[in-house]
Amino acid sequence: MTERRPSAEAGALYYWDYLGLDALLSAQQPRSDLDGEPAHDELLFIVVHQAYELWFKQILHELDEVVAIFSADVVPAKEMGRVVDRLRRVVAIQRLLLEQLTVLETMTPLDFLDFRDALVPASGFQSVQFRLIENRLGLDAARRLQIHGAPYTAVLSAEHAALLADSEAAPSLRTCVDRWLSRTPYLRFGTFDFWSSYAGSVEAMLDGERATVRQLASLTDAGRAEQLEALDRTADEFATLFDAERYEELRSRGQRHLSQDAFLAALLLSLYRDEPLFQLPFRLLTALVEIDEGFTTWRQRHALMVHRMIGGRTGTGGTSGHAYLAAAARRHRVFGDLFDLPTFLLPRSALPALPDAVAHQLRFASEAG
Amino acid sequence: MTERRPSAEAGALYYWDYLGLDALLSAQQPRSDLDGEPAHDELLFIVVHQAYELWFKQILHELDEVVAIFSADVVPAKEMGRVVDRLRRVVAIQRLLLEQLTVLETMTPLDFLDFRDALVPASGFQSVQFRLIENRLGLDAARRLQIHGAPYTAVLSAEHAALLADSEAAPSLRTCVDRWLSRTPYLRFGTFDFWSSYAGSVEAMLDGERATVRQLASLTDAGRAEQLEALDRTADEFATLFDAERYEELRSRGQRHLSQDAFLAALLLSLYRDEPLFQLPFRLLTALVEIDEGFTTWRQRHALMVHRMIGGRTGTGGTSGHAYLAAAARRHRVFGDLFDLPTFLLPRSALPALPDAVAHQLRFASEAG
């Protein structure tokens, strides 16, 4: 019999050992004590948070590789598929993160009360890995919400706080992507002045929209005035694209995060995304948008979950609970610039054609002819 | 051959006809014109919105039945299972509504530009059925965000505006559930004064929490002061439960929607939810929480989707786009009271036991002995 049992063999790998299940499955140590037994649902609480931490580790693994690839001076086209795949995997994992909230919500508020006091002052605010993810993505330390008037690391051990300080100083996905975007040679097309051609198309487009609003019988005078003002604001926003000073002003107010060149490059990629060389980079931008959306949604759902679980009470970490989380969902976005990008898109029909010399560079050797 | 063809038979029901597919599948009429062809993605845009409207009709169908059942003077226990099932079906449909956003997001901003102008001024703000759902759930007209300083019906046809005015006046899920909760005979237990027993337990619990905070060495002085203040606020919130005047004041400020009696009944159901008679009613409350959470999440995701699709631009309906939607996600909640409820829960161990006479009434005839 025994010869069929791999684990009994010297050296044969056994599923249980490979996955470290001795350690993994004994790491659930409930703290509550109801007449000698832990509260039934504390295990769920532990398991769901452990599953989060496992997935956070995986997300960091993916982000690390992407940051490493983008930290090089040149990112070869051969790597782009891999980069996009890593980021799309993060998006796939985010679906799990959301679904896990649904599982946690099978616990009722009354069940949570059975062990909630045993957890004070431990709190999800102490998830070091989630903070690492935020830093690796490129969340500006300056944008972070404070907790009780203290920085987010104040609730952490000295060792963990140091880890996070290091990660704040390390290159992030945002800074790497910014540099990569900024150095695209296609931003300035030699003699072809793309951006003034673009600006002309913008002006024509806005004039057309103004004419439409003026004619629209369905609008009240106030509505019409409001929409015309909105178009003026839009025109003004376009103007900021090319005015380095005004762009930096927006940036200093936290309304832009990317550098001006990077923002323009992202716009260019979006407009000419069908060019072979831009197809994967455009998918990269899309993946960044989805990652930002995924974490924002997760924070929003998390805030709702905390609200339904503890009402208006203070969280176990002493924070203001759901209100903090809802605020973080608004403030802790990293790639908000890419959400603003569509403001500046033009319909394909209004796009200037690329000069042949440029178009040629964006094709495959086999097609470039 | 033909005898095998049901449709060729007089009177035999044919799948295509049963589902009205002639009408359904010819109702996609794109408006855009790119060199004689509609923009490829306009069909997706139409189909996803039509699918929304189909599901909205189904949600209204479920809500209508639940409101009808709860409009009776007595809701027999025999109906409770059905009511809960109807509401849980709404929760299941909400997962679809969210997933449909993910499908719509396979359209890129540039693709949307190909037909966006052709839609002005039509807009999702004109979804009559979604407004009906909000009213049927019980969204207070007074809480609604205005659009351009005008009421939400201003963008609708006269006929549709009238429909919505009617629906505002009709009984809603919130008002029906409120009345049903308010008249529970178990709110006042004859000679047993449940609520003063409860209030005593609350006081003891808060005293315990205060003592913990005072001892917690991990807190700064400022943090300690903040948490003690939070506990004082909690104590004060408990006080509002039993003070009709203060409760009404909260209500007039929009911080409570349910009547005081209904709120207390919901609290009672949550605390003693294992009593057989309360098991389905507790599931009803949970379903209401999930419906509220579902629509809130959908509005939040919708706001993000609009942001990534049109950036900071004005929506096709002339509204401020994603900012409006994000604000509506905060304001248009109907069952927020039930999210606040956990503030007032007590651990089971601190709960007063129900007197036998009461407990007996909550059991089955076959068990009541």
Next chain:
Amino acid sequence: MTERRPSAEAGALYYWDYLGLDALLSAQQPRSDLDGEPAHDELLFIVVHQAYELWFKQILHELDEVVAIFSADVVPAKEMGRVVDRLRRVVAIQRLLLEQLTVLETMTPLDFLDFRDALVPASGFQSVQFRLIENRLGLDAARRLQIHGAPYTAVLSAEHAALLADSEAAPSLRTCVDRWLSRTPYLRFGTFDFWSSYAGSVEAMLDGERATVRQLASLTDAGRAEQLEALDRTADEFATLFDAERYEELRSRGQRHLSQDAFLAALLLSLYRDEPLFQLPFRLLTALVEIDEGFTTWRQRHALMVHRMIGGRTGTGGTSGHAYLAAAARRHRVFGDLFDLPTFLLPRSALPALPDAVAHQLRFASEAG
């Protein structure tokens, strides 16, 4: 500073420690070696399997409690809500299990090749906890597929094989539910002969269907004959319900798992599920159906995933890979009886009314009047 750091405090609970993250996050030990580095995707492979094992532990925790409650001689109505909630939580977790496959499928076959050989002979067939779940649910040892002509425990360590032998001998959800169903006092209603009334309705219903088929002009002669034969088979199936000998014969052939009394009780609960006393038990049956469906779907998706990952190759555990998994999806179902149950349902309009004395017993004391 340090006073803000809970972890620095003697005794203050720290999130990291509470969740055992030192152990948890060091349990990922890749085996592959590509030029000194593990293959990038091996971490994903480990994490996804570890997440499975965490959730398997949680599922066992829920099943254990349900089996414990149902092992009592009487299951009080007060417990039924809890039982249903535990099982619905399992259903919620199953959605995660499926979604995790989608995450694993972000790994490509070529990426898997980078570390696949390092895992031989470890294999998912060695997941002890999944086997425990199967046994706890009540999978008959006799129905199990063999692996290489050896029992499923042959690939396990002696300790784990012993654990599974114990679990085969322990009460399962199926056996407990069977006993609970069998002893329902409502199976035999004193003088009211429910089942002969039911049998009469069945006969009338089948006669009606036969008449329809005979008239249906849309059928070919062969189709008509086929459908009439199908109705005869249905009539014959109904007959097996009340014939203890034939019922046992079905059971011995593996076409029924529940005892005859349990099957009839499940049918009764389904037919009169709106009676207050039956509302939660009916939800229990529904949850069992969904759990069975969830694991079947998971096995089917798992088989597809293995197929796309390794093609027709042999699995790391030496088994035939996806073909085994697809076969297990068909054979390892536990509550298939409940899927067959609808065969025997009658439309509500054809249902005999319950005698008053019976109906009274199914109501609440407060309503029983």
Next chain:
Amino acid sequence: MTERRPSAEAGALYYWDYLGLDALLSAQQPRSDLDGEPAHDELLFIVVHQAYELWFKQILHELDEVVAIFSADVVPAKEMGRVVDRLRRVVAIQRLLLEQLTVLETMTPLDFLDFRDALVPASGFQSVQFRLIENRLGLDAARRLQIHGAPYTAVLSAEHAALLADSEAAPSLRTCVDRWLSRTPYLRFGTFDFWSSYAGSVEAMLDGERATVRQLASLTDAGRAEQLEALDRTADEFATLFDAERYEELRSRGQRHLSQDAFLAALLLSLYRDEPLFQLPFRLLTALVEIDEGFTTWRQRHALMVHRMIGGRTGTGGTSGHAYLAAAARRHRVFGDLFDLPTFLLPRSALPALPDAVAHQLRFASEAG
């Protein structure tokens, strides 16, 4: 007031009209009659099937474009991004199709009985659009399961049957992709004999695996023999790749669908997927795998749903219900070849390097240097 109402304006587009909601929302015509009212759940049944048909129309729209692009003699690299996006949208829609089953399953078997008889003989087998999807994907008419010994069109109207006959004759995604793959110029690399280099690597790999199996102490003699035989079968499978006669034999037995050249091209793309020119084509293959997996899963879940809804009874269309659907899930797969492909993959480390002249052709003009 009216000037704010777009719909009241001549010509102003109104959301309701744009979406054809008059037609769409009056297309739900229940057939059942329970005391003058339709059965409550018949609306759900209609709506869910109508939502399916809307999404089927969208899927056909996407497939049509992809087939059109691939029907050209040359597929420019510029189109590949779009093609992949269209197919990934189909994958996103398939998640909806699955989720809609979950919504339909909120209907219980007893509720279905309330209107099931009113639907006979209409049936999902009459979904013309689903059959069109199968044909557009490339399901071989010869592989189709028959219904009652008659072809699948026998249950359709003459007009619909003709439509399907046309679609069988039209180019399908499978046939177009096959031609596109077959004509890749990289299959035969001039003087570089890729395939014999590949065959050498295969032989070395299999020899290594044989050695491992021979040494593995954990195997029984029988297990070892079984695995060695499996490796022999694998070697034999590799042999079929290059032997046109044996490959065609596999094809005539239905074990391969793609032509030999197309299969080899798909293998090449998978092995060298990181080459810039292959990145999107590899994503195309992956999308085809996911579409096949999505429909297979949907059919399997559909079969389970039918089983739990009607048990072993005959479906409304007179077919054998869930058994048919489960069989179709096995037989109606279109891109099974791509699931088998991993059988023939080699680890990257064993891959022959591409000659410079070839590699150059696979790069971008800007990188090709």
